Amino acid sequence: MKDWNWELIIDHGSLTEGPTWTKEGLLYSQCDESLTWIYNSKDGSNKVWRKDTNGSNGMLLDTSGNLYACEGAGRRLVRYEKDVETEVIASEFEGSPFNEPNDLAIYPDDAHIWFSDPNYGGRDLSIEHESVYLASKNESEWLISRATFDTDRPNGVLLSKDSKKLYVANSPHNFDNPEIRRELRSYEIKPDFSLGEYEVLHDFGPHRGVDGMTLDSNGNIVATAGFDRSGPGPMIYHFEEDGRVIDSFKTPSDYPTNCTFGGDDQNFLFVTFGTGALYQIRDTGLKGLRK
Amino acid sequence: MWKFEQLKKANGNLTEGPVWTGSDILLTDGRKNRILRYDIVSGKIETFLDETFGVNGLNFNSNGELFGCEQKGRRVVKYENDESVSVVADKVEGKRLSAPNDLAIDLGGNIWFSDQIPSIDQKPQLNYSAIIKASKNKLGFYETERMTFDTTSPNGLLFSKDYRTLYVAQSDFRGNEKRELRSYPVLDDGSLGRYEVLHDFGPHRGIDGMTLDSEGNIVATCGWEISGPGPMIYLFDKAGRILLTQRTPCLRPSNVTFGGENLDIMFVTTLEGHLFRVENSGLKGYLLYP
Numbered sequence: 001m002k003d004w005n006w007e008l009i010i011d012h013g014s015l016t017e018g019p020t021w022t023k024e025g026l027l028y029s030q031c032d033e034s035l036t037w038i039y040n041s042k043d044g045s046n047k048v049w050r051k052d053t054n055g056s057n058g059m060l061l062d063t064s065g066n067l068y069a070c071e072g073a074g075r076r077l078v079r080y081e082k083d084v085e086t087e088v089i090a091s092e093f094e095g096s097p098f099n100e101p102n103d104l105a106i107y108p109d110d111a112h113i114w115f116s117d118p119n120y121g122g123r124d125l126s127i128e129h130e131s132v133y134l135a136s137k138n139e140s141e142w143l144i145s146r147a148t149f150d151t152d153r154p155n156g157v158l159l160s161k162d163s164k165k166l167y168v169a170n171s172p173h174n175f176d177n178p179e180i181r182r183e184l185r186s187y188e189i190k191p192d193f194s195l196g197e198y199e200v201l202h203d204f205g206p207h208r209g210v211d212g213m214t215l216d217s218n219g220n221i222v223a224t225a226g227f228d229r230s231g232p233g234p235m236i237y238h239f240e241e242d243g244r245v246i247d248s249f250k251t252p253s254d255y256p257t258n259c260t261f262g263g264d265d266q267n268f269l270f271v272t273f274g275t276g277a278l279y280q281i282r283d284t285g286l287k288g289l290r291k
Numbered sequence: 292m293w294k295f296e297q298l299k300k301a302n303g304n305l306t307e308g309p310v311w312t313g314s315d316i317l318l319t320d321g322r323k324n325r326i327l328r329y330d331i332v333s334g335k336i337e338t339f340l341d342e343t344f345g346v347n348g349l350n351f352n353s354n355g356e357l358f359g360c361e362q363k364g365r366r367v368v369k370y371e372n373d374e375s376v377s378v379v380a381d382k383v384e385g386k387r388l389s390a391p392n393d394l395a396i397d398l399g400g401n402i403w404f405s406d407q408i409p410s411i412d413q414k415p416q417l418n419y420s421a422i423i424k425a426s427k428n429k430l431g432f433y434e435t436e437r438m439t440f441d442t443t444s445p446n447g448l449l450f451s452k453d454y455r456t457l458y459v460a461q462s463d464f465r466g467n468e469k470r471e472l473r474s475y476p477v478l479d480d481g482s483l484g485r486y487e488v489l490h491d492f493g494p495h496r497g498i499d500g501m502t503l504d505s506e507g508n509i510v511a512t513c514g515w516e517i518s519g520p521g522p523m524i525y526l527f528d529k530a531g532r533i534l535l536t537q538r539t540p541c542l543r544p545s546n547v548t549f550g551g552e553n554l555d556i557m558f559v560t561t562l563e564g565h566l567f568r569v570e571n572s573g574l575k576g577y578l579l580y581p
Contacts, residue, residue, distance in 0.1 A: 183493060200519070205471060205491025230487070232532035244520035245533040 002285075006252045009039060009270075009278045010046055016272035017212070018059035018069065021262030021288075026270055028278060029056045031072065036080070039270075039278065041263060050080060055121075058103030058156075058212070058258070062110040070101035070115055075126065077101050077115050077135060089113070090135045090144045097126045098133075103212060103258075105157040105166060111137035112193055114147055114166055116154035120173070132157060132168060134193060147195050148187070152180070156212045156258070160241065161219030161289060164189055168198070169210035169223070175230070182209030184223065184239070201243030207231030212258025217266070217287040220246060224256035224271065236271065238286075253277040261288020293524075293557075293569045295540045298329060299336055301563035307500070308349035308359065308393075309558045309566070311550035313581040316558050318566055321345045321362060326370075329558075329566060331550065336566070340370060348393030348447075348500075348546075351580035352400050360391035360404055367391050367404050367425060380404070380425040383435040386416035388423070393500065393546075395448045395457070396579060401426045401481075403438065403457065405445035410464070420444050422459060422483070438483050439475070443468045447500040447546070450477075451529065452507040452577060457483060460498035460511070470497030472511065472527065489531030495519030500546025505554070505575040508534060512544035512559065524559070526574070537572075541565050549576020 018029035018036075025040040027049060036050040036059075050056075054074025061067055067080045068089065075098045076091035091097060099119040106113050113135040119125055132148040148154060153172035160167065166187045174180045182204040188196035201221075204210070207230050213223040221239040226232060234254050238247040255274030262268050266288035269281045299306065306327075308319040316329040317339055326346060328339035344364030351357055357370045358379065365388045366381035379402055381388055390413070394404040402425040408415045422439040439445065444463035451458065457475045470492040476484040489509075492498075496515040504510055507529060514523040522544055526534040543562035550556050554576035557569040 181491075181493070200493040200495070203491040203493025203495075205488045207488070231489075232528070232530045235532065237533075240520065242520045244523065244538070245525075245536050247535070248533050250532070 002283075004249050004281045005283050006279045006281055008252075009044075009280055012037075012276035012278070014276045015257065015274050016276055016278050017057045017257045019258055019260040019262075019270045019272050019278075020059045020061060020067070021260055021266075021270070022061065022065075022067070026260075026262050027059060027067070028270070028272055029053065029059060029069070030276070031055050031057050034073070036069075041268070041280070049082070053080075055100075057101070058115075060104050060106055062106045063108055064110055066110070068104055068106065068113060070104055072100040072102060072121065075100065077104065077113065089142050090115070090133065093127060093133060093144055093146065099123075099126050099130060102154075103156045105159045107159065107193075108163055114157050114159075116151075116157050116168070118153040118155055118171075120153070130154060132166075132195075136193065145194075150198070156210050156223070158213040158215065158221065160186070161215060165241075166195060167201070167213060167221060169213065171204075171209035171211065173208075175206065175208070178206050181205070182207070184210050184221075184243070186241075186243075199243075201239060202237070202245070204231070208255075210237075211256065212272075214260045215289040216261070217289050219289065222259055222261075222269070222286065224251075224259050226256070228254045236269075252279065261286070266290050293537050293572050295559070295567045295569055297540075297565060298334065298568050299564070299566035301541070301561065301565050304564045305545060305562050306560035306564050306566055307347045307545050309546055309548040309550075309560050310349045310351060310357075311548055311554070311558075311576075311578060311581070312351075313355075316548075316550050316566070317349060317357070318558075318560055319343070319346045319349060319359070320564075321347050324363075326359070331556075340374065343370075345390075347391070348404070350394050350396055351578075352396045352402075353398065353579050354400075355580050358394060358396065358402055360394055362390040362392065362409075365390060367394060367402060379433045380423065380435045383417070383423050383437055389413065389415045389417055389420065391423075392445070393447050395450050397450060397454055398579075399426075402433070403448060403450075405442075405448055405459070407444050407446070422448060422457070424481075441486070447498050447511070449501040449503060449509065452503060456529070458489070458501060458509055459486070460501065462492075462497035462499065462513075464496075466494065470495070472498055472509070472531065474529070474531075487531075489527060489529075490525075490533070493519070496543065498525075499544065500560075502548045503577040504549075505577045507577065510547055510557070510574065512539070512547050514544075516542040540567070549574070549578065554578065
């Protein structure tokens, strides 16, 4: 098995997340500082792209190029446009603000957005359960419905290549409790966009589960998981759709949080870390699925 | 992709316990109470030993003496060269064993085996399923000792290269119990310490049998057709990292070992009764004997 060549782009010293490839470069979040950065892979520069992002975490482009973000501390799902005021997509469910929106997946019609609402930050729960929600666009209005009823603490969410399944990382912490499970799940998406039964694709047992995920061009899942504290360690996993582990790659920094493909040919992998590092790998041999 | 060459067809009778003798592969056909011998040169499979009372796991000690777990016989035995049998263990803590499944032998010649309460057909005397150790006392008789207190259905077991770790497959089919690959430290007094979970199979079929490769990684047979990624051979490193996975052309692989002059041919048994050979795995085995 070939090891990857990891190139450190920058180390911010506090958690990076939400890597998103755009025409202008790689956008990513520095959550605790409420900053969105842009890395230009052509000239190697890093610049602040947006400030005061309320703990923005996961970000994603829709097929029309709209950028959506989960503002964890802000308890809301929003849309960003450069130098334009933030548009709020979802900020409450049944009258309560969300807990801490974390990550999102967008259906190819650009009118359905699933987002996870865990509570990692330690604030009192605003909503008594930690679930995945669906924001559905109706004319110009976004309607919010609850999508999962069996998650403990959902984190990364990702749509399958055929858009028929939603992959959900159920990744509670509570690492001192051996009975708590951390699973990568695959939920069936029904014709009305509600979610059906899930299958467990991979069980991380007592170790840290999946944080962020992205698809490769074959529809396989590239996922960040693990930590130094226990188990096989911090790792990028490469899963087939049925959960078979094709490969695993140790990461050079602890606590990998998310990853995405970028570059003109979608063949660079960018990985963010809890340590604040941002790495790129140009020799994975994989390509991203451009939508 | 590995090429699985079928040496024995499925007939519905589980094959298990593959071991390399130095010139042949022995495997078990427990339902017929037989040990079979696959002649690597002629390709013939013939009966090596009869009347083995449901023999399942087999293993050699470092002297080349052959031991087996007899599930129906509820005992662990040594198969002598004159075709007689010596009982190594049939009781622990004064009660009859339930159904010994698989065994691993340390450098001191102690026989470590998994004992499972079967789900059917038996009134067990023991109220636990555990790893048991059979060690010779000063008079040369084997004495048994319970080694795990946290297993509900131990299956394959395997020592690390340095014998400081015992890998145990906790593989309970009951949904509310666990299917995990665990590593137990072997403490200086010969007891086992607290285990770490190297891998969790969640709701899917866990590990049946295991063997070491030359790097000290764990080659394991697991998975099934019913759920999850399917029937598979996994290669784990010592920390539980999955180095590779390979789908198998059977529904439920049961066990695996390496053979051939260079220990670079993999042999795989199955619940359906196959014997497969893989020559292009790129892996080599690490065996206590030969």
